[in-house]
């Protein structure tokens with residue numbers, strides 16, 4: 001694997017052009033060599049495609065089918081660890097080894113014997129109770145080559161125009177991302193980012209028996225059906241009534257209600273830009289398909305469509321976003 005400086009604080013991985021902040025170098029091999037277990041479920045997504053929703057569906061099916069597990073009140077990132085969160089945290093001003101920080105304290109509460117120096121979230125992923133439901137935004141090519149031979153993977157894709165809107169909001173909301181420019185600047189960044197290689201790496205593996213490839217739009221249109229497909233893929237044995245309850249419990253409305261409690265972490269609000277929160281909402285912004293029509297200019301829509309056309313030429317017609 002080869003790294004070279006792209007701009008200050010950022011690296012670009014050749015030959016595919018994945019972008020990362022420099023602390024990724026410290027962790028890249030650890031992620032690549034991460035030991036997955038046969039009963040892990042790994043949720044692989046490009047950011048803002050419905051990761052948290054899928055984590056909550058899977059974690060609840062596996063660990064809380066009767067909706068009475070007290071651990072359900074822990075933040076989702078503690079129950080279902082974010083594999084590479086350390087490198088993002090270490091590229092921010094937050095020092096997660098400092099007692100008193102939200103990340104440190106939440107982690108200490110979950111795993112008191114940790115050694116923060118080796119990466120808090122990496123260890124959380126290692127120590128999490130089986131079966132582990134692990135989240136990652138890393139593309140397949142930066143994860144263990146034996147991932148699909150070892151455990152089950154759920155890949156979630158979403159319309160790039162809605163992803164652009166959601167990601168722009170996220171980048172404004174979270175202080176450490178601190179994006180302050182206009183939406184059109186964000187779109188310019190987005191069409192240079194690695195959305196397509198990420199989705200294609202997933203799509204090209206979709207026929208592997210250990211991958212379940214799903215679309216946010218289908219989950220939104222038919223939540224029950226899509227939940228049943230995940231249930232079948234995971235070989236679980238829940239009752240109709242348990243599944244109905246889980247569909248309700250993981251709806252946007254119910255999850256956004258839990259955002260007020262602890263779903264995203266007790267102190268998340270301190271990491272958010274209040275102005276953005278008051279204007280456009282929190283992590284659970286809107287949870288719909290097609291909001292780009294209200295948020296993107298004609299020019300930006302056109303830009304994303306052309307970029308999509310170019311990048312989906314080689315994909316078959318089954319691919320939802322092919323133009």
Ligand code: A3P
Pocket residue numbers: 045046047048049050051052053162165166167169220250251252253255283284285286287288291
């Ligand atoms: P919006 O910003 O469009 O509302 P991720 O978890 O990958 O970061 O994705 C976040 C997006 O998924 C946000 O999209 C969020 O609102 C949406 N989302 C989260 N939970 C959801 C749910 N239960 N149903 C529908 N959308 C959900």
